[in-house]
Amino acid sequence: MLNGNVESELKQILRIISTQYEFEIKEIEIMPDHIHLFISTKPTIAPTDVVRILKSISARELFKKFPKLKEFYNRSGSLWSKGYFASTVGKVSEETVKRYIQEQKTRS
Numbered sequence: 438m439l440n441g442n443v444e445s446e447l448k449q450i451l452r453i454i455s456t457q458y459e460f461e462i463k464e465i466e467i468m469p470d471h472i473h474l475f476i477s478t479k480p481t482i483a484p485t486d487v488v489r490i491l492k493s494i495s496a497r498e499l500f501k502k503f504p505k506l507k508e509f510y511n512r513s514g515s516l517w518s519k520g521y522f523a524s525t526v527g528k529v530s531e532e533t534v535k536r537y538i539q540e541q542k543t544r545s
């Protein structure tokens with residue numbers, strides 16, 4: 438469901454949210470059923486808070502913009518699943534993480 442106009446709108450929404458909350462999106466790739474984000478934020482902000490903010494606001498904004506999306510996801514109760522994966526950059530470089538995210542669409 439996250440393709441075409443929805444994909445481009447979602448990228449824009451995530452960038453707006455990130456600016457408002459002072460997150461830095463270093464890399465982003467939208468897949469049909471999930472997202473890869475490489476984000477930098479203040480060390481005082483918990484990863485769970487970053488995820489909660491991005492998921493809740495982006496779902497609300499997408500549902501406003503695409504009523505058919507809301508209609509479809511009303512059956513399951515929400516746009517995003519409860520799960521997520523978060524990790525820190527440590528053993529690999531930022532460039533490696535960015536390249537991994539950039540290559541996701543070509544790997545599918």
